[in-house]
Amino acid sequence: MPIGAMTARYVRVFKSIDPAWFYLHVGIQTSAYLIGAAGWITGLKLGHDSPGITHRQHRNLGITLFCLGTLQVLAVIFRPKPEHKYRFYWNVYHHTIGYTTILLSILNVFEGLHILEGPKTFYTVVIIVLLAVAVTMEGVTWRIVLNRRSDDDDETNQSDINGHAA
Numbered sequence: 113m114p115i116g117a118m119t120a121r122y123v124r125v126f127k128s129i130d131p132a133w134f135y136l137h138v139g140i141q142t143s144a145y146l147i148g149a150a151g152w153i154t155g156l157k158l159g160h161d162s163p164g165i166t167h168r169q170h171r172n173l174g175i176t177l178f179c180l181g182t183l184q185v186l187a188v189i190f191r192p193k194p195e196h197k198y199r200f201y202w203n204v205y206h207h208t209i210g211y212t213t214i215l216l217s218i219l220n221v222f223e224g225l226h227i228l229e230g231p232k233t234f235y236t237v238v239i240i241v242l243l244a245v246a247v248t249m250e251g252v253t254w255r256i257v258l259n260r261r262s263d264d265d266d267e268t269n270q271s272d273i274n275g276h277a278a
Contacts, residue, residue, distance in 0.1 A: 113140075113141065113144040113148075113213065113214050113217055114214050114218075114242050114246075115140055115242070116137050116140030116141040116143075116144055117137075117141075117210055117211070117214060118242070118245070118246055118249065119133060119136050119137045119140055120133065120134070120137040121246075121249070121250075121253070122246075122249040122250070122252070122253050123136065123137075125253050125256045125257060126256075138188075141184070142185075144181075145181050145182075145184070145185055148177060148178065148181050148217070149178065149181070151174070152174055152175075152177070152178045155170075155171065155174050159171065167223075167227050169223055170220060170223045170224055170227055173216055173219065173220040173223060174220060176216060177213060177216055177217055177220060180209055180212060180213040180216070181213055183209055184206070184209055184210060184213065187202070187205065187206055187209070190202070191206075218239060221235060222235070
């Protein structure tokens with residue numbers, strides 16, 4: 113799921129990849145949703161087959177994650193066109209639910225590893241690497257966006273000087 117979000121956040125600034133970044137984002141997030149749904153179904157089955165054993169926090173996070181993930185999937189149906197007056201609000205909703213889902217899923221994996229008394233080192237390293245890539249890509253993205261704005265400003269100023277579009 114974090115990789116799908118990173119794809120949408122960082123790959124879309126490369127105009128040559130438009131609209132492929134969107135389909136890549138949707139494909140990755142759909143895969144993440146299906147894997148999460150399989151985990152949720154597995155949790156339901158294990159909970160049913162293990163009477164008397166309750167991992168309340170892990171279960172509640174799993175239910176919450178399934179609901180949030182389903183809301184994200186359903187939100188695609190109601191996504192307004194980019195120029196629509198409600199698109200800003202939809203984007204706020206989509207980003208808020210998406211980032212909340214990612215954070216809760218990371219916490220729930222740690223909770224599951226704790227229940228299993230499994231090693232957390234590998235997962236921690238993966239999360240740290242993803243975070244490092246995200247921080248690096250954030251810098252690259254801002255640099256591209258600011259350079260693009262600067263180039264646009266230069267073209268606007270040049271057209272003002274010449275009296276016509278550059």
